[in-house]
Amino acid sequence: MATPPRPLAIVILGAGNRGADVYAELMAQRPNQARIAAIADARPERLARLGERLGLDAGALFPSADALLSRVQDLDAVVVATPDDAHVAPTVAALDRGLDVLLEKPIAPHLDGVRAIERAAAKEGAGTVTVVHVLRYTPFFRTLKELLDAGRIGRLVAIQHTENIGYFHFAHSYVRGNWRREDEASPMLLAKACHDLDLLRWLVGAPCTAVTSVGGLAHFRPENAPEGATERCLDGCSVERTCPYSAVRIYLELFAGSTDWPNSVVALGGDRRAVLEALQQGPYGRCVYHCDNDVADHQLVQLEFANDVQASLVVQAFSAAITRRVHLMGTHGEITGDLDEGVLELQDFAQGRSERLNVRVAGSGHGGDDEALVVDVLERWQQRRLGRGGEHAPTTLAASIESHTMAFAAERSRHERRRVAMDEPA
Ligand SMILES: NC(=O)c1ccc[n+]([C@@H]2O[C@H](COP(=O)([O-])OP(=O)(O)OC[C@H]3O[C@@H](n4cnc5c(N)ncnc54)[C@H](O)[C@@H]3O)[C@@H](O)[C@H]2O)c1
Numbered sequence: 001m002a003t004p005p006r007p008l009a010i011v012i013l014g015a016g017n018r019g020a021d022v023y024a025e026l027m028a029q030r031p032n033q034a035r036i037a038a039i040a041d042a043r044p045e046r047l048a049r050l051g052e053r054l055g056l057d058a059g060a061l062f063p064s065a066d067a068l069l070s071r072v073q074d075l076d077a078v079v080v081a082t083p084d085d086a087h088v089a090p091t092v093a094a095l096d097r098g099l100d101v102l103l104e105k106p107i108a109p110h111l112d113g114v115r116a117i118e119r120a121a122a123k124e125g126a127g128t129v130t131v132v133h134v135l136r137y138t139p140f141f142r143t144l145k146e147l148l149d150a151g152r153i154g155r156l157v158a159i160q161h162t163e164n165i166g167y168f169h170f171a172h173s174y175v176r177g178n179w180r181r182e183d184e185a186s187p188m189l190l191a192k193a194c195h196d197l198d199l200l201r202w203l204v205g206a207p208c209t210a211v212t213s214v215g216g217l218a219h220f221r222p223e224n225a226p227e228g229a230t231e232r233c234l235d236g237c238s239v240e241r242t243c244p245y246s247a248v249r250i251y252l253e254l255f256a257g258s259t260d261w262p263n264s265v266v267a268l269g270g271d272r273r274a275v276l277e278a279l280q281q282g283p284y285g286r287c288v289y290h291c292d293n294d295v296a297d298h299q300l301v302q303l304e305f306a307n308d309v310q311a312s313l314v315v316q317a318f319s320a321a322i323t324r325r326v327h328l329m330g331t332h333g334e335i336t337g338d339l340d341e342g343v344l345e346l347q348d349f350a351q352g353r354s355e356r357l358n359v360r361v362a363g364s365g366h367g368g369d370d371e372a373l374v375v376d377v378l379e380r381w382q383q384r385r386l387g388r389g390g391e392h393a394p395t396t397l398a399a400s401i402e403s404h405t406m407a408f409a410a411e412r413s414r415h416e417r418r419r420v421a422m423d424e425p426a
Helices: 017-028 044-054 065-071 087-096 111-122 138-149 167-178 188-204 249-255 272-281 365-385 397-416
Strands: 008-013 034-040 077-080 102-104 128-133 157-166 206-216 298-305 310-316 325-329 333-338 343-348 353-358
Touching: 008 065, 008 333, 008 365, 017 034, 017 044, 017 365, 034 044, 034 065, 034 087, 034 102, 065 087, 077 087, 087 102, 087 111, 111 397, 128 325, 128 365, 128 397, 138 188, 138 333, 138 343, 157 188, 167 188, 167 249, 188 298, 188 310, 188 397, 206 397, 249 272, 298 397
Parallel strands: 008 034, 008 077, 077 102, 102 128, 157 310
Antiparallel strands: 157 325, 206 298, 298 310, 325 333, 333 343, 343 353
16 A cells, blocks of 8 residues: 655744634644644744644744744745735745745735745746635635536626625724735735635636726724714723624624634634723724724726626625625526525526525635635645646636736726726836
8 A cells, every 4th residue: 555645844924813723723634634844923922822732842933934934944835824014025935945835815915026926936946826715615606607617697798796894894804903004914905805806807717908996995084983982992982882893892792702703813812801801902992983094995896808798896894794796697697696695596598597506615714615725735735745747726826916916906096096907017
C-alpha cells in the first residue's frame, strides 16, 4: 500500500476572525492533510489564545507576518488573513519563496498592491495564489452557473443582483468596526462586493467593458443622530431602547448567549462580561452616529459586458436579512434566487413551467463554503507538492484581479460622477 503524503506545513498570518476561527479551526480538523507550523498576530492575546488552541510552542508564535516569514523555514503554504492593508508584503514574500498562498480578499485596497502581487505570482518558481472568493464554492452559485451554461434560460440578457449586508452587520463591520474607513481598510464596494463583482463576471462569461456607479454614506452621520443620542450606547442614551443600531440590543440581546461572531470580534472569547466591558470602552460601544466612519452605506453599480449583457448591482446596509438576491433574465426564461434561503426558481417561458431548486447546504460560514474552500486548497496544494497537475482551481488570480479592477473603476465612476470604460488608463 502506498504511504500517504505527509501533511502540508502551513502558517497562518493573522489570528483574528478569519485566521483563527475559520482557517485554523478547519485545518486543525484535518491533521493528516495540514500541520499548522507557526502563527503570527500583532495582538498578543489573540496570538496566545490561538497558540494554546493549536498546542504550539512559544517559538512558533510571532508578533508579525514579517517576523514569521523571515524565520520559519520548511513550509508549503501560507494563509494571509491579516487586515486589508497588510496583504501585499507577506503574499509577495511567500510567493518569492515558492510557497502557495491562500489570500483573503480583497487582494489589496489599491491597484498598485494588486499589481505587485500579480507580478510576484508571474515569476518563475512562484507559488500559487487562491483568493478567498468563498461564494464560488456555494451550490447556490455553482447551480446558477450550470443552469446558464446549459442554456436553460436561453441567452442571458441582464442580471439584477442585490447584496443585502444587513443593518446590524453593517453597523458592526462598516460603522463601528474594521471596515469603517477607506484609508484604514478599503472602499465598501471592494471590501464587501468584490465577491459579487467576481460572481457577475463569472456568470456573464465575458469581460466587463464599462461601469457607472452612484452611492455614498446616507445615514450613519452625526447630523442624523436622534435627539438624546449620546456618544456611547451605555452613556444613558435616551433613545437606546428604540434604536435598531444600539450596541446593547445587537451584542447583548440579538446575540445574547453567543460567543461566536460578532461577539468574538468585540471581545476575546465573546462572553457576556467581556463584551459588556468592551462596549463601555471599545469601538463597538460607540453610537453609530458618532463614529469616525466614512465608507458608503449604499452603492449602485451598472455594468456593461463585452457580450452585450448588462448587470446592475446594489450593495446596501438597510435590510433585515443578510443575503444576496439574484434575478437573471434570459431570452427563454428567468431565474430568481435568494442565497440565504438556499432557493433558486427557474421559469421556462417556452414550456410555461417553473422549477424550484433547493440549493441549501448544511454547514458553517457562508453556507458551508469556507469548508469547501479549505478542502479544495489542501488538495490542490498537496497535488502541487507531489508534482502532479491536480484539479483546476474553481477560480484564478487573474479572474480575481479582473473583478478587483471593476471595483476600482466603479469607485472612480462614483467619485467622478461619470461612466468609466474599463480600458481607460488607471
Ligand atoms: N472571504 C471573506 O468573505 C471574508 C470575510 C471577512 C473578512 N475577510 C478578510 O479577511 C481579512 C481578515 O479579516 P478578519 O475579519 O479576520 O479581521 P481581524 O481583525 O479579526 O483579524 C486580523 C488579524 O490580523 C492581525 N494583524 C494585523 N497586522 C498584522 C501583521 N502585520 N502580522 C500579523 N498579524 C497582523 C490583527 O491583530 C488581527 O488579529 C481581511 O482582509 C478581511 O477583509 C474576508
